Amino acid sequence: MKKIFITMAIFLSLTVRAQDEGKSDFLLNADFVSSYVWRGAYFSGTSIQPEMALSVGNFRIGAWGSVDIGGWDYKEVDLFASYSFGNFTAGLFNYWAAGEDAFNYFDYSESTRHLLELNLLLNFGNSPFSLGWNTIIAGDDKYFNDKFEEKRAFSTYIEASYAFSVKDVNLDFAVGASPWKSSVMYNSFWEGGRTDGFAVVNLSLKASKEVKITDKYSLGLFGQLAFNPAKEDAFLVFGIKF
Numbered sequence: 001m002k003k004i005f006i007t008m009a010i011f012l013s014l015t016v017r018a019q020d021e022g023k024s025d026f027l028l029n030a031d032f033v034s035s036y037v038w039r040g041a042y043f044s045g046t047s048i049q050p051e052m053a054l055s056v057g058n059f060r061i062g063a064w065g066s067v068d069i070g071g072w073d074y075k076e077v078d079l080f081a082s083y084s085f086g087n088f089t090a091g092l093f094n095y096w097a098a099g100e101d102a103f104n105y106f107d108y109s110e111s112t113r114h115l116l117e118l119n120l121l122l123n124f125g126n127s128p129f130s131l132g133w134n135t136i137i138a139g140d141d142k143y144f145n146d147k148f149e150e151k152r153a154f155s156t157y158i159e160a161s162y163a164f165s166v167k168d169v170n171l172d173f174a175v176g177a178s179p180w181k182s183s184v185m186y187n188s189f190w191e192g193g194r195t196d197g198f199a200v201v202n203l204s205l206k207a208s209k210e211v212k213i214t215d216k217y218s219l220g221l222f223g224q225l226a227f228n229p230a231k232e233d234a235f236l237v238f239g240i241k242f
Helices: 002-018
Strands: 022-034 034-040 041-044 045-056 059-068 075-085 088-095 115-125 130-137 141-142 151-152 155-164 169-178 199-212 220-228 233-242
Touching: 041 141
Parallel strands: none
Antiparallel strands: 022 045, 022 233, 034 041, 045 059, 059 075, 075 088, 088 115, 115 130, 130 155, 141 151, 155 169, 169 199, 199 220, 220 233
């Protein structure tokens, strides 16, 4: 859908003009995960998930992806942009996921597989609490009502998290919910991801630590225990950040 491309272009132009001159930084890393679990939903098996991002002042733009190496025909290529001011961050995320032989990344028609999500994140100063609100505003995010009329779902995921540490291990506890009816394509790319109303879809505890390899390089290890009460599902994920 052209609306996705136009919205991202407008956002980029406004944030570039608004951001003050500042120090720039370029990030390049990758995660290896035993399974791809996101917001209480299972997407694929063992995966490599690279990320690259450019930060200039309070503005950040980049790309994130996931490719399954455990036998599933799954790949994901996402683009994102965000701007932070004070304790508040606003961003746009363009999701796209399909099979390896999809070859339709530039399809912005009504049948597009793209999803454009508006992200809002509030950090409470020095408090360990944070609150996020994420809503799909364009793309393949629709459902049929009782009259078999196609409606836009505006699928939404809200999450409250609390960060703390035990010795040298960083911990993050999160509670996530879908406040209203969501489409199949949002909470999972499979049928099991749909919610018909308010539902708690994610209760998770993530633990991470840095393992020093050399004086200039450390390897990140992390694990996550997650439950999806709405689907009565559970996950235990191990990962390495390179």
